[in-house]
Amino acid sequence: MSQPVESARAPVEPADASPLNAAVTSRDREVMAMVRKALERKDVMLAFQPVISIARADRPAFYEGFIRLLDETRRIIPARDFMGSVETSEIGRIIDCLSLEMGLQALARARDLRMAINMSARSIAYPGWMRTLRRGLRACPTAAERLILEISEESVMVMPDIVAVFMKELQKQGISFALDDFGAGMTSFRYLKQLLFDFIKIDGQFIRGIADNPDNQCMARALLAVAREFDMFAVAESVESARDADCLAAMGMHCLQGYYVGAPSVTPPWKAEKPKKSA
Template sequence: MSRNEATVTSALPQTSTILASLGQAAFVWDIATDALHWSDHVGAVFPDIPAASLSSGAEFAKLIEPERAIRLDALSQSPVHGGDGTPYRIEYGVRASTSAPLLWIEESGSWLAGADGKPARAQGIVRINNERRARDQQLLKLARHDPLTGELNRAHLIAALAATIEETTRFRTSCAFMLIGIDHLARINDAFGFDVADAVIAEVANRIRSRLRAGDVLGRFSGNKFGLILKNSTVDDMNVAAERFLAIIRDEVVPTKSGPVSVTASIGAVSVPRYARNTDEVINRAHEALDGAKRRRAGSFSVWRPNVERDAQRRVNIRVTDEIVTALNERRIAIAYEPVVAARSREAAFYECLVRMEQDDGQVLLAPDIVRVAERLGLIRLVDHRVLELVIAELANSPAVRLSLNISPDTTMDTDWWTSIECLMRAHPGVGERLIVEITETVAIQDIDDVRGFVTRLKNFGSHIAIDDFGAGYTSFRNLRKLGVDIVKIDGAFVQNIAQSADDRAFVQTLIDLARRLQIKTVAEWVQDEESAVMLREWGCDYIQGRLIGLASSQRPWGAGAEAVLPAAG
């Protein structure tokens, strides 16, 4: 033993008791002879490891997992610091035998170089850090896995998908990606609580996991959706797998603390790389397929395939979206006026304002072309805001005219739209009394209390409320009274054929009679011939609108002395 080694080992017993109580042991390693010298209580740190396995670096290395050469590698790869020694720190596992548990070791110390500049001697401390290792592993697991189901989280699922796509491209194989969505999970939340819904999610994950092949990858994509990578999967394999997953989710109820819950799931899938070559395409197309499955029937399966009509419509949507935004910025949104006349006198009662958009080439897009796309792409609020400004400005400039304004369902509950209308009403006193706001029947039945609050605020400005396309939905007349509706506009689909259809005649006449008894005014839309107009007048319909009366025009159809004839609401 060298003089330096003797000095160190003589000092070891002085601190060995303290180190042992901390689960630590000190060592000196003579690398030239490979001899390991430990503090006296090393047996307390490694109780199941024989002394022979601790006597040399080579013998100790046989116990190390996963890399046996980790200690020598750490020394040889550290930059030399000089005479004070070069510090190092490593972690590794030690297993006394194949059946023994793995002990995680943290080793820290320093080494000194010999005359050749290579490590000649190392000294330091080892300590057991199983608890910290377990905690680190748990944190790593939480970073990679969903805490509820234990499956991969979204980020790592997408990373696995990217790796699989690269693999299929390199080896010219195929795989499938599925999105599995639990149907009506919100209903379970509402009926039983979120804890029961969580139990359902966890059980569905277990059932899917039980039907996976080796190599398939499952992850939780979002709240009620799982993503599944089926490696080396043909289209036939995908269909068989989907039916297997649907059946195991559907066929047995899920036991929960609140009782058994019946669950179904829908699946959307895409074949990779045939129909998708990157993660964005894969996920988007799997989503499309899942949405298609849910629209068709809950608990069904759909595979994404190219669709020429869908792609063409998307190109149109992109073009029209750009045109709408540009037209809004360039003030090319305009309104046209369609007359609504009294059924008996044929005098104008008010004018319905319909949106128009002037295109760069001079063509004009009509309301159906604009509104459908704007609603689908979330632009309708901007369009409704602009139309509101134009309508209020026209009412302010034409004090003897009444105008009606259609607003979309989304705008009904838009606080910004309400703020705008309040500001405009206050800026132009009296204008609200000549404004009729038309809301669809669908909106009226969505949330009766919210809609009633919206209606009340408008009525405080003296405005009238009309229900558009009445008869197409399921609004009861009781709800109309509850809302304080002034006018119902009978859906033109029932009006246009009353001269030929006895069923339509009975339906429209009944609506008019009920509305009259409740003192609600009626407007018949799509009146196209004189015979229909006479019938409506005789049945007591208050106003008519349609091709017989006149189509919408961008020119103001009223004169300076025009008088509106709409009576006050009953």
């Protein structure tokens, strides 16, 4: 009887043993180490991006504040490199607290400012987040009516019933809510009716290049119709060209946000120096 022939193929290594995956894992560790150190130093700032009402384009309807973490050289750590990893961790809750703290400080300094700040539904039960909100509203009671809390569609669907109670209590204080990235997930219309957001922000995947994309035009109209049905303002995210802006205006979109309207700036736009009058 002949002996079995051994396979000439090398054994398959686990995927995480490949040089590429090892490099990615190492980079991720380095990024998270930078994030932790930035939070320890409180080396953070907000970048402000305008949201423009089509009905009144001469001034922003409000600004969205994006948190920016800085490394030891004062360079911004790209949010895309760590936000997905911290969503379910305490680091994510700390970032939400710092975002809220800085947003409330900005509202206290500029009494005619309206601002949206991002948060995760997971921060609702985090004691530090509610303490930060109460402290900020005690310092500036009028901030409540100028504060918009943005919660992503994906985050809302993790705990919709808890979000509904949370929103109802804070809306009594004058705080508004925006459903971020609408259309990207699986929001049930039953929950949408129950939650009663003030703003719906249509996900950028349906907005970029919309002037030349009939399918996206159809989706945007459908999402806009949902917003109108529930008496919510619709904001188109990721507006990047004049043609897209014109297309969205023609279909009746309420507000626009994106690089065409205005890029995020770490210098508060409302603090821009006004030109001096000539003598």
